[in-house]
Amino acid sequence: MLDVARAAGVSTMTVSYFYSRPDRVSPRTQQAVRAAAERLGYTGPNPTALALRRRRNGALGVVFGEHLTYAFEDPQACRFLAGIADVCRTEYVTLSLIPSTGDGDDARRVRAAACDGYIVWTTVPGDEALATAVATGKPVAIQGGPRIKGARTVSINDRASAVAVARTSFVNARRPAVVSFPFDRDRRARLEYDPDASEIEFPVTRERLLGIYDACRELRIAQPPVAVVARNEASSARGLVADLFDEAEPDAVVAMSDQLAFAVLDEADRRGLHVPQQLAVAAWDDGPEAHERGLTTIAQSLFEQGRQCARIALSLRQSSVAADWTLMTRHSTAAGTER
Amino acid sequence: MLDVARAAGVSTMTVSYFYSRPDRVSPRTQQAVRAAAERLGYTGPNPTALALRRRRNGALGVVFGEHLTYAFEDPQACRFLAGIADVCRTEYVTLSLIPSTGDGDDARRVRAAACDGYIVWTTVPGDEALATAVATGKPVAIQGGPRIKGARTVSINDRASAVAVARTSFVNARRPAVVSFPFDRDRRARLEYDPDASEIEFPVTRERLLGIYDACRELRIAQPPVAVVARNEASSARGLVADLFDEAEPDAVVAMSDQLAFAVLDEADRRGLHVPQQLAVAAWDDGPEAHERGLTTIAQSLFEQGRQCARIALSLRQSSVAADWTLMTRHSTAAGTER
DNA sequence: CTGAAAGCGCTTACAG
DNA sequence: CTGAAAGCGCTTACAG
Numbered sequence: 013m014l015d016v017a018r019a020a021g022v023s024t025m026t027v028s029y030f031y032s033r034p035d036r037v038s039p040r041t042q043q044a045v046r047a048a049a050e051r052l053g054y055t056g057p058n059p060t061a062l063a064l065r066r067r068r069n070g071a072l073g074v075v076f077g078e079h080l081t082y083a084f085e086d087p088q089a090c091r092f093l094a095g096i097a098d099v100c101r102t103e104y105v106t107l108s109l110i111p112s113t114g115d116g117d118d119a120r121r122v123r124a125a126a127c128d129g130y131i132v133w134t135t136v137p138g139d140e141a142l143a144t145a146v147a148t149g150k151p152v153a154i155q156g157g158p159r160i161k162g163a164r165t166v167s168i169n170d171r172a173s174a175v176a177v178a179r180t181s182f183v184n185a186r187r188p189a190v191v192s193f194p195f196d197r198d199r200r201a202r203l204e205y206d207p208d209a210s211e212i213e214f215p216v217t218r219e220r221l222l223g224i225y226d227a228c229r230e231l232r233i234a235q236p237p238v239a240v241v242a243r244n245e246a247s248s249a250r251g252l253v254a255d256l257f258d259e260a261e262p263d264a265v266v267a268m269s270d271q272l273a274f275a276v277l278d279e280a281d282r283r284g285l286h287v288p289q290q291l292a293v294a295a296w297d298d299g300p301e302a303h304e305r306g307l308t309t310i311a312q313s314l315f316e317q318g319r320q321c322a323r324i325a326l327s328l329r330q331s332s333v334a335a336d337w338t339l340m341t342r343h344s345t346a347a348g349t350e351r
Numbered sequence: 352m353l354d355v356a357r358a359a360g361v362s363t364m365t366v367s368y369f370y371s372r373p374d375r376v377s378p379r380t381q382q383a384v385r386a387a388a389e390r391l392g393y394t395g396p397n398p399t400a401l402a403l404r405r406r407r408n409g410a411l412g413v414v415f416g417e418h419l420t421y422a423f424e425d426p427q428a429c430r431f432l433a434g435i436a437d438v439c440r441t442e443y444v445t446l447s448l449i450p451s452t453g454d455g456d457d458a459r460r461v462r463a464a465a466c467d468g469y470i471v472w473t474t475v476p477g478d479e480a481l482a483t484a485v486a487t488g489k490p491v492a493i494q495g496g497p498r499i500k501g502a503r504t505v506s507i508n509d510r511a512s513a514v515a516v517a518r519t520s521f522v523n524a525r526r527p528a529v530v531s532f533p534f535d536r537d538r539r540a541r542l543e544y545d546p547d548a549s550e551i552e553f554p555v556t557r558e559r560l561l562g563i564y565d566a567c568r569e570l571r572i573a574q575p576p577v578a579v580v581a582r583n584e585a586s587s588a589r590g591l592v593a594d595l596f597d598e599a600e601p602d603a604v605v606a607m608s609d610q611l612a613f614a615v616l617d618e619a620d621r622r623g624l625h626v627p628q629q630l631a632v633a634a635w636d637d638g639p640e641a642h643e644r645g646l647t648t649i650a651q652s653l654f655e656q657g658r659q660c661a662r663i664a665l666s667l668r669q670s671s672v673a674a675d676w677t678l679m680t681r682h683s684t685a686a687g688t689e690r
Numbered sequence: 691c692t693g694a695a696a697g698c699g700c701t702t703a704c705a706g
Numbered sequence: 707c708t709g710a711a712a713g714c715g716c717t718t719a720c721a722g
Contacts (some may be wrong), residue, residue, distance in 0.1 A: 013715060023693045028717060060403045060463040061715035064698050065660045069399060070463055071447065080440065090423040097419045101450035106464045107419075111440035124409055124467065125445045126398040147394045171355065245638075270705055291405045299585075304371045352699060362709045367701060377707055400699035403714050 013057065020048035031057050057065035063126065068210040072096065072325050073127035075118070075145065077135030077197075080111045086244060087299055088269070088314045089133065094154060095318020096131060101328055112141060114126060114197060119144040129325030131155065131205075132163070136197065136213045151178070153324035155317055157215030159332070166320045168337040170216055173296070173310045174223025175230075176339045178266050180308055182227060184346070185264035188236040189256055190224060191272045193217045201252045203259060206235050218294075224266055236238040236262075241272060249275040257283065264292040270302045270309055277305060277344070293344040306343035312336065352396065359387035365459070370396050383648060400528065402465065411435065411664050412466035416474030416486065417453045418538075426638055427608070427653045429474065431494060436472060451480055453536060457628055458483040468658075468664030469492065471502070475552045492663035494656055496554030498671070505659045507676040509555055512635070512649045513562025514569075515678045517605050518576045519647055520633035521566060525604035526668020527575040528565055528595055530611045532583060540581040540591045542598060545574050556607065559635075559665040563605055575601075580611060588614040596622065603631040609641045609648055616644060616683070632683040645682035651675065 017024040029036045030045045037045070048054075063069045074096060076083045083089040093107075100107045110125050112118045118141035122130070130145035134156030141308060145152045146162040159165050182188045196213040209225055212218035221238070228235055239256040241249045253275045256262065267273040273295035277287065285291045295302070298311035313336060322330040356363040369384045370440045376384070387393075402408045413435060422428040423516045432446075437492050449464050451457045457480035461469070469484035473495030479590060484491045485501040498504050521527045535552040539651035539676055552558035567574055578595040580588045592614045595601065606612040612634035616626065622634070624630045634641070651674060662668040 014631060024715090025694090025717075026692060029692085032717080036691075040692080053486070053488070055483070057717090058403075058715050059463055060408060061698090062717080063399045063465060064397075064403050064700090064714090065716050065718085067698070069465070071465070073445075075638075080436045080446075081433045084423075084429040084436070090429065094420045095424045097423070098449065099449050101452060103421065104456075104460065104463065106447045106449060106460075108414075108445045109439075110445060111436050117443075121443065121445075122393050124398055124443065126402060126408070126410070145395070147392070149392065170471050179505060335623065363699090364701075364710090365708060368708085371701080375707075380707080396701090397699050400714090401701080403698090403716090404702085406714070578697050 013054070015047045016052055016054045017099065019052060027059070027191075037320045038133075042316040045179070061233070067224045069126045069128050070104065071108045071125075071127040072100055072322060073108045073110055073122065073125045073130045073145070074133070075110045075122060075130060075141050075187070076112050076133040077139060078112065078114045080109060080113070082243070083133070088270075088297055091314040092133070092318040094311075095315035095320075096322045097318075099319050099322035099326065099328075102330075103322075105326065110141075122146075127323045128243040129153070134214065134216050137215075143147050151325050152325050153199040153321035155321055157219075159215075161331075164178075164324045164330075164332040166317045166324070166333045166335060167216075168310075168312050169220035171223035171226070173312075173337045173339070174220040174266075175227045177294045177296070177310055178227030179231070179341065179346050180341060181264045181266045182231055182233060182236075185233060185262075185292065187230075187260060187262050188228070188266070189260050189262035190221070190236050190238040190263045191249065191253065191256070191265060191276060192221060192238050192240050193268045194242065195240055199242040201249075202240050203252075203255060204238045204240055207238055217227075220268055230319065236260075236266075244269050244271055246271045246275045246278070253279045257272060263290060265294075267293065267295040270295050270297040270299045270307060273307055273344075274301065274305070274308065277307070287344050288346045292346060298340050302340070302342075308342045308345040309340055311338045311340050352380045352393070355387045355391055358391060359383040367396070371438065386400055391559045408465045408467050409443065409570060410447045410464075410466040410570075411439055411661060412447045412449055412461065412464045412469045412484070413472070414449045414461060414469060414480050415451050415472040416478060416480075417451065419448060419450045419452070420485050422472070424505055426527075426610075427636055430653035431472070434652075434654035434659075435661045436657075437654070438658050438661035438665065438667075441659075442667075444665065449480075456608070458482050461576070462487075465685040468492070468666065470660045470664050473553065473555050476554075489673040490664050490666050492658055492660035494653075496558075498554075503663045503669075503671040505656045505663070505672045505674060506555075507649075507674045509558035510562035510565070512676045513605075514566045515567035516633045516635070516647075517563040518570070519678065519684050520603045520605045520631045521570055521572060521575075523570060524570075524601075524631065525598060526601050527567070527603045527605070528599050528601035528614060529574060529575050529577040530588065530592065530595070530604060530606040530643040531559070531560060531579050531594065532607045533579050533581065534579060538581040539579075540588075541579050542591075542594060543577045543579055546577055552649070559607055564619070575599075576603075583608050585610045585617070589617070600631060604633075608633040609634050609636040609638045609646060612646055612648065612683075613640065613644070616646070618623045626683050627685045631685060635677050641679070641681075646683045648679055650677045
């Protein structure tokens, strides 16, 4: 900028004004600055210097508790990102993805990212990356929990929604079962009998399983066996789901996502089981495919939750948000009413 | 940092060294600095100041020619982003998505993003955002073209791949047809008869249609009608595909993506047409569903192309890359061999 | 309408 | 092992 000023025969702050408030600069001077900038290949104020001066980076940091690469494979995470992007667009802010891996480097990555606030995708309470984000003193929004001091949360009431799902799927069930997200970061696929839900690290998983237990008590049925997947992805859950069918011969399943429910429906197909007569299935998310396959599922808008997280992280909103959810009752459970 | 230095009773550069090269600082001093930082809630050097000083932002800017929100719905774009994220992870760099909209604000958004290089998703030659990125003098990589001065390109040879696809689908065809990506930013869904391929703005679309024409000449068949979709998305292409079937009654289709091919296969289903006997279909991308549905398609790795773009934008690589592609021949075309 | 000066928070050779 | 000084590129009241 100094070079441009010299070339144009003006002071550096005149050049600065030329870019920030051109009306403050006379037409002649404007012309001189424009010409000098053109000649020198100067494309405008350096964003980094501007950020330092203004104490505002114009960027929003997004951290996933796991390997960032997985986020692009998860349809719900993509909806969430789209929601964030929507706010970034209107606010003229960059969406900075921090390439988390879930290992010890994440804190360092968070520290190194120049942004004005953070969004953290559902994680565990002790997450280092989360702690680092909070320690910066900048606003942080967490999707799905946990609720911690220094951060706001955007989430549905997972427990209440779980009660609703489990009631619908498990009513009249003799051999209910659950297909669950991982309990903790050590993601081993496995079958669990009677796990202690309150000990589960991931808050979304915990609340949902607690809600399922609530419903079981209410329905006076025993706690169901739980198939814990390694990842929220239909094809990788297939083997475990087959095991579950072999071991538990369920007549009603609650799965923690559409994706996992599809693995269940596929397996039912393979075994020639009629849904919902011989097997009731219900889940969470209500993606487009859930509608097509007639899956009873909890609808929630991750797009909208992304928007709310972005608003919090950009200081456009101060408080946590309890996001909306609705049970979409379809053919995969007996009481299905949607055509 | 100055405050911490004062509190610790040392100079500011000792604090700086404490963070950058702790070995240069005596254990006692380290302890003093650590204590002071802790007390004051100082979490380490300000990334923005560091970036200004180092002349390196530690961020990679990514621009989509269209509305960023769409990117998260396009499976190929997501694969591409995952590839970029993979390199950002190993290079300890942030992945900065610039919320482009395709309108006149994009240049401003690009200018405002603090990063060390840019990746631009396939766009038109005159794109303002692209020009702005190039004007910064920082490295820019373009996926899919166009080839312009000051930028490197990562792309398959679309024309050659199109010849391969069209040969396979159109051999023995009497009424071939094409389902094409948009020609330009004015995205009206429509049927075109005998469009001039060389005039098409989007380079990927242009090269593919030119290749299809090459194959038609070779097979001595007339140029096929072209259904131009508004967006690369199966459900939104449905109506147009139905029109195409009504108007052209095709017995062979080349679609520019798996997604569009699925819309064609669905429509064939609906009309009770046998594939490939009554209708041959071939496309590009080879996503997981292509395999499941036996679609003949061009395999290319957008993940790998994302990696290469990232390497270019981070100055890890200097030259353009001609990406790999392979025709996967399956049941949707007569010569299908894959089991 | 235009300019002198201080400062955003840091690092880098260079002395000591 | 530790510190004084200059400077990364910009903006902001404040004068004139």
